[in-house]
């Protein structure tokens with residue numbers, strides 16, 4: 159298992175590394191695309207501006223040269239014209255043309271490169287000489303000295319002009335070509351940018367979309383990884399059930415809600431019995447198979463609001479966020495155990511699985527989650543140790559009262575070996591003195607310790623599932639006894655005591671009906687005794703069950719009445735037939751007038767409610783007379799007889815003289 163966990167952890171961190179790298183790459187890609195697109199825009203703007211600037215300056219220079227070339231051409235034609243028709247007007251126009259050439263050259267010097275400036279310098283120098291020659295030639299023309307004029311023209315003007323013309327026109331031609339080239343370059347650049355811009359934008363958008371989708375996918379994967387990490391930190395790897403920390407969290411939440419709403423939360427701790435053997439016999443793989451099948455089985459027996467968690471190994475915890483009391487939680491625990499009875503199929507083999515369950519309920523066994531979990535665990539440990547199935551926490555058990563713990567372990571065996579015996583204590587009618595019934599009181603005939611009174615083992619049985627088989631065995635024995643007395647002509651009703659857990663046991667009704675039928679005992683010969691506290695642990699369910707039992711014809715007595723807190727309204731709502739006055743009042747009524755008053759009041763209360771009043775703990779003649787005086791219907795106590803084994807009871811019964819009581823009562827009343 160550890161190896162598997164390790165592998166999962168490594169796989170997971172590997173995947174995380176890959177997604178992390180992909181995310182970094184995609185982010186870098188996005189930034190790259192944005193830089194690329196904005197870089198392109200920057201370049202396009204700059205290149206266009208630069209190219210346009212170059213075209214403009216090249217053109218301006220070309221213009222300058224063209225202007226110079228035009229001025230040179232004007233100079234030539236005006237020079238000829240002057241020779242044909244000299245005069246101040248042509249001379250002025252010629253001077254203007256020469257000035258125009260100098261202005262054009264000035265422009266070229268301003269706009270041009272050093273090479274242009276050098277070319278202009280050469281033209282200027284040549285032009286200077288040329289102008290001198292022109293001046294001399296025009297002077298000869300003015301003198302009408304044609305021969306000299308022609309001579310100057312041939313010797314000085316013509317060659318000089320020819321050079322100037324070649325220089326200027328050559329430069330003008332060259333710069334004109336350059337201007338055309340610059341314009342063509344600008345045009346090409348504009349064409350390139352006009353298609354490259356949308357193409358770049360489109361490519362950029364596609365790349366952005368691509369990287370964004372990669373980023374989104376990576377983000378999704380990261381989210382999933384995070385969710386998986388959160389889930390696996392709160393759930394058990396093998397079964398997928400909540401783990402201890404999630405369960406504790408939910409438990410604390412349930413406790414808080416419970417405090418607000420004044421409800422109780424229950425915790426069941428379930429541990430499979432002999433799971434180690436399953437592992438050893440079938441191997442761990444199949445052991446794991448079994449563990450995986452447990453959760454679904456259990457959840458089928460639970461409410462949706464309940465939570466099952468696995469605490470580790472074969473230990474499960476069940477949180478019941480809202481239970482009525484310990485009885486309710488125990489009932490759920492029994493249901494869970496029942497849900498496991500159907501065999502599990504492991505490696506093709508049918509396997510019977512049992513579990514021990516410890517129960518702790520908030521408000522009864524503790525208040526905080528930590529304490530309750532510990533207590534449920536102690537209870538589970540006891541349930542397992544003593545093979546009792548379900549065990550509720552109790553401080554007595556926890557303290558490990560040395561006798562108690564050892565006894566609990568032996569009680570199950572004692573039950574199986576029929577070590578429980580019943581003693582019968584007679585009840586007599588206070589008017590006739592006749593025996594009107596018996597109460598069956600259980601004892602444990604322990605092989606080493608001898609006869610153990612019920613106070614020492616009934617509470618142990620009540621904390622565990624053992625009270626159910628115990629009650630069943632008592633009912634069985636008591637009804638068999640009634641049957642055998644009937645066979646010798648003795649018709650005596652028997653009273654059997656019930657515990658709180660019996661009153662939440664859905665099977666009790668069927669068990670009672672079956673046992674009555676089995677022994678052929680009419681229902682009115684069975685009386686069930688329940689104490690006030692027994693009913694109050696779960697009043698609604700108890701009342702429902704008692705009503706059904708009463709419907710069978712069984713009598714219902716409230717035992718130890720006066721010691722608890724039953725309200726009269728509750729008493730009226732229950733299908734009760736008898737009220738047994740608590741023996742603590744009866745035993746002391748001789749010396750304590752207050753208690754005598756209580757006994758009297760309870761008898762009257764019972765009568766007013768239409769119930770039969772029974773006094774138990776009648777130890778003296780005096781109290782028996784007083785009870786008869788109060789109109790109490792029957793009495794039970796050491797004054798009449800201690801609880802006796804069945805055969806001793808028969809002997810006692812044979813010797814019992816009803817008139818004793820009647821006489822004693824009359825005598826006492828008369829005296």
Ligand code: C2E
Nearest residue numbers: 599600611612613632655656657775776777794795796801
């Ligand atoms: P309980 O039902 O109130 O039974 C009457 C108890 O009073 C019996 O004690 C009986 O021996 C005792 N008693 C009767 N007359 C006198 C008397 O004159 N003086 C004194 N001091 N005591 C008297 P026991 O047999 O020890 O039973 C104790 C309790 O154990 C019972 O109280 C009952 O609550 C429980 N119990 C006994 N048997 C069963 C059983 O089969 N199932 C269940 N659930 N509880 C049982």
Ligand code: MG
Nearest residue numbers: 597655687717
């Ligand atoms: Mg009783």
Ligand code: MG
Nearest residue numbers: 717718741774
């Ligand atoms: Mg009693």
